[in-house]
Amino acid sequence: MDSHVPLTRCGALAAWAAFLPEVGVYACRRSYVGQPPHGGVSRLSAALRHRLLTEDEVISDTLRTYDFHAAGKWLQEVCWRRYWKGWLEMRPDVWTSWRRRVHELSVTLPADVMRRAWAVASGASGVACMDAIARELNSTGYLHNHARMWWASFWIHAEGLPWELGADWFFRQLLDADPASNTLSWRWVAGLQTVGKPYLVRLCNLEKYAGAALLADRRGSGRIADGAVQAAPVEEFAVTARGPLPGFATAFTPTGRRIGLWLHADDLLPERGPLENLKPVAIAGFSSTRSYQHFYKLGVQRINALHTVLGDGAARAGQHFQVPAHVGHDDDPVTGLMLWAGANSLDEVVAFAPTVGPVRDMVPRLQRHLVAANVRLTLIRRASDTHAFGLSSAGFFPFWKKMSRHLETPAASSGA
Numbered sequence: 304m305d306s307h308v309p310l311t312r313c314g315a316l317a318a319w320a321a322f323l324p325e326v327g328v329y330a331c332r333r334s335y336v337g338q339p340p341h342g343g344v345s346r347l348s349a350a351l352r353h354r355l356l357t358e359d360e361v362i363s364d365t366l367r368t369y370d371f372h373a374a375g376k377w378l379q380e381v382c383w384r385r386y387w388k389g390w391l392e393m394r395p396d397v398w399t400s401w402r403r404r405v406h407e408l409s410v411t412l413p414a415d416v417m418r419r420a421w422a423v424a425s426g427a428s429g430v431a432c433m434d435a436i437a438r439e440l441n442s443t444g445y446l447h448n449h450a451r452m453w454w455a456s457f458w459i460h461a462e463g464l465p466w467e468l469g470a471d472w473f474f475r476q477l478l479d480a481d482p483a484s485n486t487l488s489w490r491w492v493a494g495l496q497t498v499g500k501p502y503l504v505r506l507c508n509l510e511k512y513a514g515a516a517l518l519a520d521r522r523g524s525g526r527i528a529d530g531a532v533q534a535a536p537v538e539e540f541a542v543t544a545r546g547p548l549p550g551f552a553t554a555f556t557p558t559g560r561r562i563g564l565w566l567h568a569d570d571l572l573p574e575r576g577p578l579e580n581l582k583p584v585a586i587a588g589f590s591s592t593r594s595y596q597h598f599y600k601l602g603v604q605r606i607n608a609l610h611t612v613l614g615d616g617a618a619r620a621g622q623h624f625q626v627p628a629h630v631g632h633d634d635d636p637v638t639g640l641m642l643w644a645g646a647n648s649l650d651e652v653v654a655f656a657p658t659v660g661p662v663r664d665m666v667p668r669l670q671r672h673l674v675a676a677n678v679r680l681t682l683i684r685r686a687s688d689t690h691a692f693g694l695s696s697a698g699f700f701p702f703w704k705k706m707s708r709h710l711e712t713p714a715a716s717s718g719a
């Protein structure tokens with residue numbers, strides 16, 4: 304089954320141009336889960352997650368086409384990703400603790416629970432509509448938001464399985480897998496994010512919003528009948544107290560050194576924004592099948608998607624900066640990066656600051672190696688991210704109140 308999820312900038316721009324005329328009816332169509340490819344939603348999440356297309360571009364195009372209020376729901380949804388990212392930037396232990404729990408559970412859970420988790424993940428729970436959702440995820444790497452909510456709730460509250468392992472399954476399979484949106488949405492469904500308010504799946508909600516095909520087979524649906532699903536107990540393992548937002552420069556000051564541009568999956572649009580005038584002598588990105596499999600057990604289609612988006616970013620960057628762009632598939636990306644830095648006699652490696660997640664986790668080790676080789680690492684964050692992340696300290700609605708005020712200014716429609 305084709306996911307209809309664009310994984311190149313060119314594909315993302317075309318998909319966005321096709322969806323922009325639909326934005327005016329997004330609010331009334333977005334909750335309906337039809338048949339793939341799900342017409343009421345954009346399917347731009349993988350492109351936005353990897354920044355083949357930026358939120359700033361989407362927001363400014365939207366505001367040039369629509370009045371703020373006519374596109375309010377769409378703009379709000381687009382801003383959720385940055386809100387979740389900003390929230391996690393200030394609470395990195397939520398990510399670290401989730402990864403630790405995934406490991407602990409996978410070695411300590413009884414074999415029968417692991418077997419059940421595998422059956423549910425592979426679409427053999429016995430509840431036909433939930434199994435259809437699992438099969439769609441596993442074959443396309445994409446799910447509609449409402450289907451994600453239903454299935455996550457089924458996993459946690461109907462099956463009584465640990466949310467951490469469900470989130471891990473999504474992280475391995477989704478083409479848009481995003482450390483912040485995924486972890487925090489699963490926590491929200493579990494009742495950890497908005498404490499004491501879990502999301503409970505109900506058959507009547509599927510009857511209202513799911514297409515007929517999803518409910519054609521009613522086997523097992525009594526398990527999600529209205530009132531049948533009760534909140535499962537969940538335990539908080541993470542430190543959720545807010546820390547400071549890590550500081551990064553939002554502009555690059557030229558130093559006259561030999562600079563290499565490091566591309567990674569958190570932002571693949573260096574030709575737009577604070578790095579666009581950089582004068583690198585070399586460009587490289589690293590996409591390691593072995594480390595994706597070893598550390599995260601990613602599925603094949605997710606790994607292929609990561610190779611595709613990085614290849615696309617590198618090709619565009621090579622063209623824009625007019626220098627060779629290398630895509631490394633080294634088993635260890637840090638080793639690959641060090642070899643590249645040495646081969647190009649770099650004095651400085653410049654990159655977008657990775658957000659909390661796998662790339663950020665690599666930075667301390669990379670930094671140590673670079674310092675030992677006398678190479679400076681400079682990480683730059685887009686000013687619009689710094690602004691949005693700074694507003695994400697508490698709940699979404701205070702964030703949105705401040706963000707919407709900003710979006711109503713002329714600067715937002717100019718993309719500034």
Ligand SMILES: Cc1cc2nc3c(=O)[nH]c(=O)nc-3n(C[C@H](O)[C@H](O)[C@H](O)COP(=O)(O)OP(=O)(O)OC[C@H]3O[C@@H](n4cnc5c(N)ncnc54)[C@H](O)[C@@H]3O)c2cc1C
Binds near residue numbers: 380473
């Ligand atoms: C349990 C669960 C896990 C999720 N895991 C991920 C994930 O790993 N990666 C991911 O990108 N999204 C995740 N989401 C959020 C959301 O489901 C997807 O972003 C959305 O379904 C993507 O489809 P779309 O691009 O067609 O969305 P559209 O409805 O077209 O929305 C446009 C854009 O707005 C943003 N957006 C919309 N809804 C949300 C949301 N609830 N949270 C954050 N951003 C949103 C996305 O960037 C999306 O591309 C998860 C949601 C749940 C409930």
